[in-house]
Amino acid sequence: MPPVAQDTIDDRKLIQSAYRKLLKSIKVNIDETDRKNIRKAYEIAVEAHHEQRRKSGEPYILHPIEVARICAEEIGLGPTAIVAALLHDVVEDTSVTLVDIRERFGDKIANIVDGLTKLKRDFNPNTAQAENFKKVLSTLVYDVRVVLIKMADRVHNMRTIGAMPKHKQLRIAAETSYIYAPLAHRLGLYNLKTEFQDLCMKITERDQYDEIARKLQDTKRQRNAYINEFIDPLREKLDELKIKYRIHGRPKSISSIYNKIKKKNVPFEEIYDLFAVRIIVDVAREKEKPICWQVYSIVTDVHTPIPERLKDWITTPKSNGYESLHTTVIGPKGRYVEVQIRSERMDEIAERGFAAHWKYKEIKNQQDLYDAWLDNIRDLMEDVDKDALEFVTDFKSNLFNEEVFVYTPKGDMKILPKGATALDFAFSIHTDVGYHCTAIKVNNRLVPMGYELENGDQVQVTTSKNQKPNEDWLKMVVTGRAKSKIKSALREDLRKLADMGKEMLERKLSHLKLDLDINADNIAKHYGFKNRMDLFASIYNGYINLSDLREYRIEHGRIMFDSPKSKIQEEPVIEAPAPKRPRKAKAVSKNLITINGEPGEQYDYSFASCCNPVMGDDIFAFVGTNTGVKIHRTACPNAENMMTNFGYRTLNAEWSNQTSSEFIANLVITGIDDGPGVIERVTGEISSKLGMNIRSFSMAGDEGYYEGKISLIVANTNQLNLAIRALKSLKGVSTVTRIDQTDE
Numbered sequence: 001m002p003p004v005a006q007d008t009i010d011d012r013k014l015i016q017s018a019y020r021k022l023l024k025s026i027k028v029n030i031d032e033t034d035r036k037n038i039r040k041a042y043e044i045a046v047e048a049h050h051e052q053r054r055k056s057g058e059p060y061i062l063h064p065i066e067v068a069r070i071c072a073e074e075i076g077l078g079p080t081a082i083v084a085a086l087l088h089d090v091v092e093d094t095s096v097t098l099v100d101i102r103e104r105f106g107d108k109i110a111n112i113v114d115g116l117t118k119l120k121r122d123f124n125p126n127t128a129q130a131e132n133f134k135k136v137l138s139t140l141v142y143d144v145r146v147v148l149i150k151m152a153d154r155v156h157n158m159r160t161i162g163a164m165p166k167h168k169q170l171r172i173a174a175e176t177s178y179i180y181a182p183l184a185h186r187l188g189l190y191n192l193k194t195e196f197q198d199l200c201m202k203i204t205e206r207d208q209y210d211e212i213a214r215k216l217q218d219t220k221r222q223r224n225a226y227i228n229e230f231i232d233p234l235r236e237k238l239d240e241l242k243i244k245y246r247i248h249g250r251p252k253s254i255s256s257i258y259n260k261i262k263k264k265n266v267p268f269e270e271i272y273d274l275f276a277v278r279i280i281v282d283v284a285r286e287k288e289k290p291i292c293w294q295v296y297s298i299v300t301d302v303h304t305p306i307p308e309r310l311k312d313w314i315t316t317p318k319s320n321g322y323e324s325l326h327t328t329v330i331g332p333k334g335r336y337v338e339v340q341i342r343s344e345r346m347d348e349i350a351e352r353g354f355a356a357h358w359k360y361k362e363i364k365n366q367q368d369l370y371d372a373w374l375d376n377i378r379d380l381m382e383d384v385d386k387d388a389l390e391f392v393t394d395f396k397s398n399l400f401n402e403e404v405f406v407y408t409p410k411g412d413m414k415i416l417p418k419g420a421t422a423l424d425f426a427f428s429i430h431t432d433v434g435y436h437c438t439a440i441k442v443n444n445r446l447v448p449m450g451y452e453l454e455n456g457d458q459v460q461v462t463t464s465k466n467q468k469p470n471e472d473w474l475k476m477v478v479t480g481r482a483k484s485k486i487k488s489a490l491r492e493d494l495r496k497l498a499d500m501g502k503e504m505l506e507r508k509l510s511h512l513k514l515d516l517d518i519n520a521d522n523i524a525k526h527y528g529f530k531n532r533m534d535l536f537a538s539i540y541n542g543y544i545n546l547s548d549l550r551e552y553r554i555e556h557g558r559i560m561f562d563s564p565k566s567k568i569q570e571e572p573v574i575e576a577p578a579p580k581r582p583r584k585a586k587a588v589s590k591n592l593i594t595i596n597g598e599p600g601e602q603y604d605y606s607f608a609s610c611c612n613p614v615m616g617d618d619i620f621a622f623v624g625t626n627t628g629v630k631i632h633r634t635a636c637p638n639a640e641n642m643m644t645n646f647g648y649r650t651l652n653a654e655w656s657n658q659t660s661s662e663f664i665a666n667l668v669i670t671g672i673d674d675g676p677g678v679i680e681r682v683t684g685e686i687s688s689k690l691g692m693n694i695r696s697f698s699m700a701g702d703e704g705y706y707e708g709k710i711s712l713i714v715a716n717t718n719q720l721n722l723a724i725r726a727l728k729s730l731k732g733v734s735t736v737t738r739i740d741q742t743d744e
């Protein structure tokens, strides 16, 4: 902690101006009582955090004030949340107690502050992170504001993360993209979601982030000229409607552009939809729909539409409340341009999601989309047997982005996540319908239970009392609800089997004059089971033969074993399977890396085959249970999962030694050419000109288009980048992309 500084005049000015900014940012009407409460909360917080400073050195109080401002301005929350946000850190960090807060502000605010404090206090780096998430998510169903304030807290911490050590930054980024970004999306907070993703990318892939940011800046003038060329003819016609409207071009986020570059495997220069054009009309509620379609008609009169890109989320809003009309048209120079048409009200919901949704809620008389979703979450939480990791996984599958609309035989619409199956549909109707589902018809045709639903499908489920779920069903569903219902049915079955297995073991032990309760855990451990229930069930199923129980001793009524019978993995294996072919790169010496500041050789590390780090890459270390310490790239596809759910097993790692070594880097090359010519040129460039070694090279393609996979042996990222640049400049090569691993 930096030394405690006395309040300076500068500090006071800073704090007061932050507070004034907060007051100005409040968008909802507040009365005199609200105003007094906010003032009171501010004064308590200033006093309580008086001696604290943030890592950056600024007064700590600026953080809660800013979190309150984000709640007010960016999420659109009201006075209750603003007061709670101002107080969100006082109970944990200062001498102010919850009782004080309850006395001064009442139950509602005290409960929110309590929720926020618990989220913080129970954080324990030695337990799986999933527990912590479960707590965050559980607060959702009681008062969504707890989670919304938590997100404001998180986004402010992310915006000011620079003062943190790198490994903490990485961990926070992993958590954020694992849970906070999808949650923001689910709650309709698009701006927040986008910012989370950009801030994460800035931490995990800084170079790529900077490069795209720079290119966006460099091409700004050109882009604005193009946008004007696109918009000007529209304005003329829109003016004739005699309504208030706004029209502008908005650049897409850096992370979404980067995803496109990766997904489509094209360079920045070839991505044209770097922006979307948005038209926002200011009209009365009942005129919204006809006016939006009138605008659509104007847009498509001026620019040719691509009909299959029309998306009407006005007639059927997305389940997070999003309403808008999207279309893609062909603009000047033949480029595709996405146009979004909506009303001011829809825009507010799109930007600020949940809070705005509630603001307009009374007006609409339809089944509330959020209520349905929160019901789903409640379902997930009811299942007490579920461990935290399972809960988070199931929860995440409820944070779907895209959805599919299907109908019951009576014509009622059901919204399910994209990718949902016929069996998911059955469970969405009712748990019992799911449990007893024997056959499913889609559009009057019998389909497998795992059939993936399509928009407009009409689905009919046949049930039978004798049917019940089995293991395989888990592979045929994607929704959290169905998964958790199937799992709990299976567990119920397991419990019945276990009861019978338990009796068998009890008999066996009573022959030996041993007590079951005292000895069951030890026997379970001996056979490598996580718990006694699994042991009992395996006994009943005959997987374990009790007559095997031979090599043991009995000491004071306890059964003892000298060596475990078999090993069953206790935790999910995260590392990718080892490559079938052994690494041909030279065995690396063990002193290339420092781990947590110590020489890496003490950790006996190796390099992960799921992402193949090369000297110079951003890296971290992960302590596996059976696989030892592995070095991964921070851009590894598994990094998010490792850091989020097993954060306590990640260690800081840095390259310490520049002595030459050999690493494998995998590249995908695409282009248009005849195969043999390219192979010659590529191998010539790599081996002869650059003097590097090729470990493997394969090519496939047809009609002049090819895709090649090349595995290179390089000394460091400089050499790798040199090779990528050289390959890109070859005739017949269009793209060169580094990939994580080859699927040989």
Ligand code: MN
Pocket (backbone or CB within 6 Å): 063, 088, 089, 153
């Ligand atoms: Mn905080």
